[in-house]
């Protein structure tokens with residue numbers, strides 16, 4: 105049983121906050137650090153060098169948002185500053201002296217940031233993927249931002265989309281007209297940025313469409329603000345028979361008592377909702393067999409199924425600092441396969457524009473998953489996608 109409870113480790117500036125207030129997800133969002141000017145309040149001796157990194161990040165239009173919960177979770181030194189290579193800190197703060205290498209084809213670029221395929225868009229916020237699924241980008245913001253995620257950093261989202269709710273009625277109408285849509289994924293940004301009344305409206309609308317059999321909610325509240333998984337929300341999971349919740353966890357340090365309590369609230373609410381994880385593989389954070397092993401076992405024994413190990417996608421900022429090669433990920437995955445229970449093992453995947461693809465176990469590749477180099481010598485993978493078409497994935501150098 106995990107014993108780390110964030111309230112017991114809260115930063116000094118929150119010393120007088122009552123536990124009931126700390127446990128309020130709204131209080132957590134209201135008291136989050138939202139830009140570099142808020143850092144010294146929570147970390148009084150915050151190094152100037154790190155402030156410069158934050159400034160460089162913000163000057164590119166990238167965001168960060170650190171909740172008090174996450175600030176409590178990171179391991180700190182005697183001055184109450186996060187340790188430099190701290191695995192949670194690295195996910196929420198841009199610890200990159202040189203984070204942009206435009207010569208790398210997998211580095212973030214505004215021109216390539218839009219992964220939406222026009223012919224799959226059935227509304228400004230909904231994409232009909234594969235044969236039977238629709239992905240709805242419910243919000244253009246998150247409960248906290250992850251430095252490795254291109255979606256939260258999409259500049260066009262900030263300028264153009266302004267959140268999904270204005271497009272909701274159109275989205276529901278489009279789903280209603282498509283009987284092939286059996287499954288709807290509420291994604292983001294983070295759908296749990298909305299309050300329970302809004303979430304209930306969305307779930308009610310979806311449950312009003314007979315051909316929608318499965319509803320999934322993908323959130324990173326489990327890390328940024330586990331108090332968001334509150335009793336009322338868990339009641340909605342049961343009432344609207346939400347099929348699955350995505351549990352996006354990266355490092356065993358994230359499995360706190362607060363996290364386990366959130367899992368317990370889902371169970372106590374009586375929902376049959378499956379809890380399935382997606383773990384991006386991030387260089388310097390979890391690209392280690394020991395870390396992955398502990399993570400998968402902790403999740404498994406907490407009643408959460410490790411489902412995907414996702415190779416960190418191309419077109420993210422600081423790609424050089426955050427991406428490993430697929431072969432390195434595969435070596436890690438192979439080193440765990442059969443060493444831990446198969447139930448605790450996720451599927452290792454890459455995500456390309458045209459969809460996900462399982463990485464085959466053979467480190468030499470297979471006839472439909474070929475490791476090669478592009479004309480500039482950059483490692484790429486040529487693979488057959490779910491439609492049987494050839495596609496290219498930008499790999500990374502180690």
Ligand code: SF4
Nearest residue numbers: 246249250253256324
């Ligand atoms: S991983 Fe999820 S929560 Fe994190 S920035 Fe991306 S969309 Fe937001």
